[in-house]
Amino acid sequence: MTTPLEAAYDPDAFRATAHALMDQLADYLKAALGGGAAMPVLPWVPPAVNHERFATPFPEVPSQEPSGLFAALMARVLEGSHHLHHPRYVGHQVTAPLPLTALCDAVSSLLNNGMAVYEMGPVATAMEHHVLAWMASRLGLPASARGVLTSGGSAGNLTALLAARQAKAGFDAWNGGAHAGPPMTVLVPRTAHYCLARAVRIMGFGEGGLTPVDVDARFRVQPDALEAALQDATRKGRKVIAVVASAGSTTTGAFDPLEAVADFAQAHGLWFHVDGAHGAAASLSPKYRAQVRGIERADSVVWDAHKGLLMPALVTAVLFRDGARSFDAFAQEASYLFHGDDDARPYSDVALRTLECTKEMMSLKVYTCLSVLGTRLFEEAVTASYDQARRFAAKLQATPDFEVAVPPDCNIVCFRHTPAHVPEPGWDALQARLREALVTRGDFYLVQARLPRGAYLRTTLIHPLTRDEDLDVLLDTLREAARG
Numbered sequence: 001m002t003t004p005l006e007a008a009y010d011p012d013a014f015r016a017t018a019h020a021l022m023d024q025l026a027d028y029l030k031a032a033l034g035g036g037a038a039m040p041v042l043p044w045v046p047p048a049v050n051h052e053r054f055a056t057p058f059p060e061v062p063s064q065e066p067s068g069l070f071a072a073l074m075a076r077v078l079e080g081s082h083h084l085h086h087p088r089y090v091g092h093q094v095t096a097p098l099p100l101t102a103l104c105d106a107v108s109s110l111l112n113n114g115m116a117v118y119e120m121g122p123v124a125t126a127m128e129h130h131v132l133a134w135m136a137s138r139l140g141l142p143a144s145a146r147g148v149l150t151s152g153g154s155a156g157n158l159t160a161l162l163a164a165r166q167a168k169a170g171f172d173a174w175n176g177g178a179h180a181g182p183p184m185t186v187l188v189p190r191t192a193h194y195c196l197a198r199a200v201r202i203m204g205f206g207e208g209g210l211t212p213v214d215v216d217a218r219f220r221v222q223p224d225a226l227e228a229a230l231q232d233a234t235r236k237g238r239k240v241i242a243v244v245a246s247a248g249s250t251t252t253g254a255f256d257p258l259e260a261v262a263d264f265a266q267a268h269g270l271w272f273h274v275d276g277a278h279g280a281a282a283s284l285s286p287k288y289r290a291q292v293r294g295i296e297r298a299d300s301v302v303w304d305a306h307k308g309l310l311m312p313a314l315v316t317a318v319l320f321r322d323g324a325r326s327f328d329a330f331a332q333e334a335s336y337l338f339h340g341d342d343d344a345r346p347y348s349d350v351a352l353r354t355l356e357c358t359k360e361m362m363s364l365k366v367y368t369c370l371s372v373l374g375t376r377l378f379e380e381a382v383t384a385s386y387d388q389a390r391r392f393a394a395k396l397q398a399t400p401d402f403e404v405a406v407p408p409d410c411n412i413v414c415f416r417h418t419p420a421h422v423p424e425p426g427w428d429a430l431q432a433r434l435r436e437a438l439v440t441r442g443d444f445y446l447v448q449a450r451l452p453r454g455a456y457l458r459t460t461l462i463h464p465l466t467r468d469e470d471l472d473v474l475l476d477t478l479r480e481a482a483r484g
């Protein structure tokens, strides 16, 4: 007699369930990649409907064989979820992951090597080191650069700014608290991701902890505005510790002029942080590397592999040009006082330098894809998606009933439909109606952006197999929906 627990761990039952699941997933992948009218991108239903669909109480004991229940439940999950492998998914900066990553995640979940200390994840720790070294070298950071993988760009930006605070506060803010010295602030572009506004508040700087920096008509930081922001902060009694630049910004994908920001940071002795969550991957593309020129001068960089590296959520690199600084974010001692003994601190115990204690083996999928599929694939994915965004923008620009907000720096394109049959005051409402129509019907998934000139549609061409024809169909579908 096997007990239910023994049965739940039975390797042969696992084998059979896994084989069946792999067939189910491969069929799903084929259907999703095939796209077409039969499969909506997002099978949209109101939240209450899904709450109801999944409201079945958990049984005390299953009524049937677990393997059959599992297959049926996974079928419902696949059917009801958002299909990011559909080539007409052109919405948020969330990628259609390489299928190989799903297999790595299965391995990671089964092994469950939590990595807080080396012994709890010996292989994943080594892999993390090599993945970070590869990323740092692509950015042009010096060999002294080190970092950590963490759970997302938001956690990554907080981690980098905590290190900046410890390095530049001039007092021990970690132990004494943010109020133990003069109030601090960080210069942040107006277009930056909201997680930076959160990070300064989490650090106890309050609202004034973020000093906004103006951007130009292409949504890039104006170098002159940095000086103005610094003076403004100083006038308000704030000590500026750091300056942030986006590569690129979330809404329009604009890349700030990193060299100018680096010069400014250097001239004023500030920490220079680059939020490259979305666009640090440009460094991989020989054609578009110039977008991130100057990133090699950053004190810290955040880079989401789940945006530009075809990985599933979440895996984010936080890189420090001076590797020893990576210990400062969560410094349990006033390490800003004690530099020099860094060799004694173990890089292999990653929890010393991350928000997480136990974390997923996130390095496994990145390392595996880089080593099994090779690095060129990633270069080509970046180049192709940036190329496609430029072709799409050029087409929109040449089309009288569409308008591009700004020429794209990367794979994000904001545009709007401006048909002659709708007068200009109705354009904002039209974009909202069009997005709603396409998304709820499941034709395409795209999002909206509010820019100074009004409401725009926003696409991220992040699926490497989206074709130009899909984008042609997008425009036709928008035209039809506008008339309908």
Ligand SMILES: *Cc1c(COP(=O)(O)O)cnc(C)c1O
Pocket (backbone or CB within 6 Å): 093, 151, 152, 153, 154, 155, 193, 195, 246, 247, 248, 249, 250, 275, 276, 277, 278, 304, 316
């Ligand atoms: C997506 C994004 C973030 C947030 O990253 P998560 O991984 O979603 O937490 C931060 N900054 C920029 C520029 C982004 O595009």
